[in-house]
Amino acid sequence: MGRKVIVTGGTGYIGSHTVVELITGGFDVVIIDNLYNSDISVLEGIRSITGVTPKFYDYDLCDRQKLDEVFRAEGKVDAIIHFAAYKAVGESVRKPLEYYRNNFVSLMNLLEMMELHNTPALVFSSSCTVYGQPDALPVTEASPVKEAASPYGYTKQAGEIIIRDTMAARPSQKAVSLRYFNPIGAHPTAFIGELPSGVPENLVPYITQTAIGLRDELKVFGTDYDTPDGSCIRDYLHVVDLAKAHVKALQRLLEGESKANYEVFNLGMGKGVTVLEAIAAFEKATGVKLKYSITGRRAGDIEKIWADPSLANRVLGWKTEISIEEAMETAWRWENRLKNKES
Numbered sequence: 001m002g003r004k005v006i007v008t009g010g011t012g013y014i015g016s017h018t019v020v021e022l023i024t025g026g027f028d029v030v031i032i033d034n035l036y037n038s039d040i041s042v043l044e045g046i047r048s049i050t051g052v053t054p055k056f057y058d059y060d061l062c063d064r065q066k067l068d069e070v071f072r073a074e075g076k077v078d079a080i081i082h083f084a085a086y087k088a089v090g091e092s093v094r095k096p097l098e099y100y101r102n103n104f105v106s107l108m109n110l111l112e113m114m115e116l117h118n119t120p121a122l123v124f125s126s127s128c129t130v131y132g133q134p135d136a137l138p139v140t141e142a143s144p145v146k147e148a149a150s151p152y153g154y155t156k157q158a159g160e161i162i163i164r165d166t167m168a169a170r171p172s173q174k175a176v177s178l179r180y181f182n183p184i185g186a187h188p189t190a191f192i193g194e195l196p197s198g199v200p201e202n203l204v205p206y207i208t209q210t211a212i213g214l215r216d217e218l219k220v221f222g223t224d225y226d227t228p229d230g231s232c233i234r235d236y237l238h239v240v241d242l243a244k245a246h247v248k249a250l251q252r253l254l255e256g257e258s259k260a261n262y263e264v265f266n267l268g269m270g271k272g273v274t275v276l277e278a279i280a281a282f283e284k285a286t287g288v289k290l291k292y293s294i295t296g297r298r299a300g301d302i303e304k305i306w307a308d309p310s311l312a313n314r315v316l317g318w319k320t321e322i323s324i325e326e327a328m329e330t331a332w333r334w335e336n337r338l339k340n341k342e343s
Contacts, residue, residue, distance in 0.1 A: 002026040003254060004074065006119075008061055008110065009083030010054065011038040013194045014125065014183055017243035018081060020049050020192070025247050029054040030074055032061065033084060037197060045192040061106035071117040079121035079250055082110055085155065088201050089129075089300065092152035103155035104162070111166050114173060121253035122175040123246055124163055128235075128266070128305060129153040130179060137272070138308035141179075141264050149300055160264070167262040174261045176249045181235035181268035181307050183242045185327035186334030193334030194239075203234075203278060204328070208335035211288045218290060220275050222297035225304070231275035233304035235268035238322035238330070242267055248316040268307025269320045278324065285325040286332045 005022055009015040010031030016038075022029050023046070031043075031054050040058075047053040055074075059066040061084055071077060085103045086092065092099040107124075114122060130153065131139050132146030148154035160177045167175050184204040186193025200206045210218045223230035245267050252258055273281070279290055313319045 002028050003078040004028045004030065004076065005250065006030045006032060006070070006074070006077050006080045007083065008032045008080065008106070009038070009085070009125075011035065011040065011042040011056075012083055014180070014239060014242060015083040016042045016046060016192045017187060017239045018083070018246045019046055019054060020187065021240070021243040021247050022250075023050040023052050023054065030057070030070070030077075031055070032057045032059050032067070032070060034058060034060040037087070039195060042192055042195075048191040049187060049189050061109055062102060064109045064112070067109050067113055068116070071113050071119075077117060077119045078254060079123070080110055080114065080119060081123045081125070081246055081250065082107065083125045085125070087152060089150045089152050090201065092150050092155075096151040099151045099155055103159065107159050107162060111163070115170065120173050121250065122163065122173070123249050123253070124159065124175060124177045126160055126177040126179045126264075127153070127156045128179050128181045128268070128307065130157045130160070131305065133302045134305055137304065138270060138306050139266060140308045141266055141311055164262045171261065174253050174258060176253060176262075177264045178245060178249060179264060179266050180242060181237060181266070181305070183239045184236045184324075185238040185240070185322070185330040187240060188330055190330070190333040190337040193331065193338075203275065204331050207279065207282050207290060208331050210292070211282070211286070211290055211332065212335050212339055216291070218279070218292040219295045220279075220292055221295060221301060223276070223294050224297070227274055227304055229274050229276045232301055233272040233274050233306065235271060235306035236273055236278065236324055236327065237267065237269045237320050238327040241320040241322055245312060245316065245318045248318045252316060265312040265316060266307040266309050267312055268309050270307055270309045272304060272306035273324060281324045282328040282332070285328040288332070
């Protein structure tokens, strides 16, 4: 078997796509996930794509004893990729303590296990939310980290600092934080994809659910921003492209290519797309007309943000390959598969 990687939150949206890329890349994958925001059926989707069912532990990372059991049972673990966290911005505002407890305790438990069981490498799932509304675009890794607009955003900022400081105290270990912009789409096989519980927080699942009839209409929050068509701008990248970046980051850590023991990379297409352009891309890719209406701005929305991914391009040897139209088409195929499974 290849090198062993523990993937926390491995049945989640980005986690499951990364597990597929890791298995395809010859890694031995172990998933820890308490299924708080995912479904056990995702394991079957991973098996359908790769032919492998990864070992799975239904554990809560905040339970230090259970986590220790996993590491003892698995023996030598070469790396951790840490996705597991509560992640809804709005919910974090309503339930700040739950977010702080879960996101910080789980991370600190993992960092303890890394030291206890001599696991040398960690890849952390971070977010472009750490930049807030940037002063200048595109956003580079040197752009200032602004005060967080939500408890969720703060857990990503503080999580990075916790990892940075811990790595500084441990010369034998290394970590990378990957700051994602907006992941969209589904695996081209449509065996795995985004599975939002309840009303989607993200644009693309709301688009596909509206197109298939689960939602009455999509609301576009504000068309009076300082952007080409007045709607907010984001940097959308396909989830498979994003998953591949994790494998690149992991290989860099394990092969000792980095002299620093903590690094940060932005992951995006490097191109800003407005909400109305994203809708048009969906309609073009699928031939489906979307029912949407314009409404007022939504509190807390950032006007525009997109990445400068040149550091990841150069240092990790990674770049996005899938267009927004292709991403929309995979999201639509996944939505149709979900509907067919339920009918």
